[in-house]
Amino acid sequence: MTQLTLDTPTGPMCLTERDGAIVRLEWGEGGHDHTLLLDAAMRQVQDYFAGQRETFDLPLVVDGSDFQRAVCDAMIAIPFGYTKTYGEIAKALGVPAQAVGQACGGNPIPVIIPCHRVMGAKGLTGFSGQGGVETKVALLRLEGAGGFLI
Template sequence: MKNTYFYETSIGKIGITENGEGITHLTFTDKKIPANSEIKETALLAEAAKQLREYLSGQRTSFELNLLPEGTDFQKKVWEVLKTIPYGNTLSYKEVAAAAGNPKACRAVGMANNRNPIAIFIPCHRVIGTNGKLVGYAGGLKIKEQLLQIEKI
């Protein structure tokens, strides 16, 4: 059984889900929750929300949470690369593809970013186009821009 709880933040309502061991999802809406999830705040969710609010206020540069995203092996490899992008930095899709071991997999990296179930905590907002432009984001480009502004990128 998973638990989901919704929090008001400076970038809007955020839903965070945990499975008793770690964080499994983050959503930018209260209209969609993962299957088999009960709406209930737990200590783990409260801690995740606390760390998220600290990040959004510029007081935190990294997260200390057990993240348990579900996906394909390639997606998980991409998400591991994303977690290595330092606060205040960005990489292009091409650079992430190379770091994931397949320099020609730019589109696949884009799809893995799109399917990142734990945005912000797994910082897919730090991935930009090769030309330096902001490209796609589950929460919308406005939120991506806000997150990058918090990090002063």
């Protein structure tokens, strides 16, 4: 696995590549490897934070169960600037909302797989990334997403 650390407005983030796919994005310092994919991913994340990108075009691999991958696919399908509730995703997948919440919290590639776009039934909920709910609010504001409570 190779890693590349980049600076973002929400703190340093580390991208991890394995076998030609992005497998992890986490807050914090990591490696400083440069590959074509890691450099492309870094540019796309930087463009997102600069307000110049709404979608990502990267090969992703989500390690985990079929359910974890299904929830990640559902999150990827939420358009830039919009939100869905855990309940809406749960209904579409035929599972309890709590299970969706746990899968969102286990998202290995936040921001690129936009778990910040998933809300509770009554509005804003926690966020497992660095900075917690404040980071979630910052990402939603960057996207101009409405309909959430602060």
